[in-house]
Amino acid sequence: MDAEAAEEVRLLQDAGVLGPGCSVVDIGAGSGQFALAAAQVCERVVAVDVSPVMLARLVEKLDRGAASNVEAIGTGFLTYRHAGEPADVVYSRYALHHLPDFWKAMALCRIAGMLRPGGVLRLWDVVYGFEPADAERRIEAWITETMTADVERGWTRSELAEHVRDEHSTFTWLLEPMIERVGFEIVDASYSASGVFARYLCSKR
Numbered sequence: 001m002d003a004e005a006a007e008e009v010r011l012l013q014d015a016g017v018l019g020p021g022c023s024v025v026d027i028g029a030g031s032g033q034f035a036l037a038a039a040q041v042c043e044r045v046v047a048v049d050v051s052p053v054m055l056a057r058l059v060e061k062l063d064r065g066a067a068s069n070v071e072a073i074g075t076g077f078l079t080y081r082h083a084g085e086p087a088d089v090v091y092s093r094y095a096l097h098h099l100p101d102f103w104k105a106m107a108l109c110r111i112a113g114m115l116r117p118g119g120v121l122r123l124w125d126v127v128y129g130f131e132p133a134d135a136e137r138r139i140e141a142w143i144t145e146t147m148t149a150d151v152e153r154g155w156t157r158s159e160l161a162e163h164v165r166d167e168h169s170t171f172t173w174l175l176e177p178m179i180e181r182v183g184f185e186i187v188d189a190s191y192s193a194s195g196v197f198a199r200y201l202c203s204k205r
């Protein structure tokens, strides 16, 4: 999957929070697409993921010389302990939905704790921007327009249904108060037309 990492790096540069001397923590970093792109323009990147398989892919890239300022750490939202100067940016893309809502709030609180005042959380996730009464119709519409028949070419109906059934994507109107409650201002929020994806730029108060 193309993580739009270059665009994300530019967005954070334009926001004035990513640049020489800065530090970034990428939580749920996967194989490190964003972490490696960010490493080109900042001083320190910590790439955190609970999956040994995903981290091994990142470590392979690092061993091949992809970057010398990325630390790959096998911990998660609820276990990573940030050491050193508070981070300038915490980045997390398509990972927070792995936690149920209570634990999302705990994770967001921990993220606020690792950032400097004015530091930024950039968060993308599957977040539902509709009312519960509309959920069946909106989710069915999303699955129908997104699914492919071939597992090699994209997400199948059963994989998308599995996300809704087994993972913990929540509503925008539950997640956003959580983000604010732990000490962030939501500076920018954008939503997909499907009402299924949200991107947030949040500043630590």
Ligand SMILES: C[S@@+](CC[C@H](N)C(=O)[O-])C[C@H]1O[C@@H](n2cnc3c(N)ncnc32)[C@H](O)[C@@H]1O
Binding pocket: 001, 003, 027, 028, 029, 030, 031, 033, 048, 049, 050, 051, 054, 075, 076, 077, 078, 092, 093, 094, 095, 098, 099
């Ligand atoms: C869909 S992938 C996204 C990877 C990457 N951020 C991207 O956008 O390509 C979700 C990642 O979250 C990780 N993950 C799941 N639960 C986590 C947790 N509790 N803490 C940190 N990472 C977690 C998974 O191992 C996986 O690598």
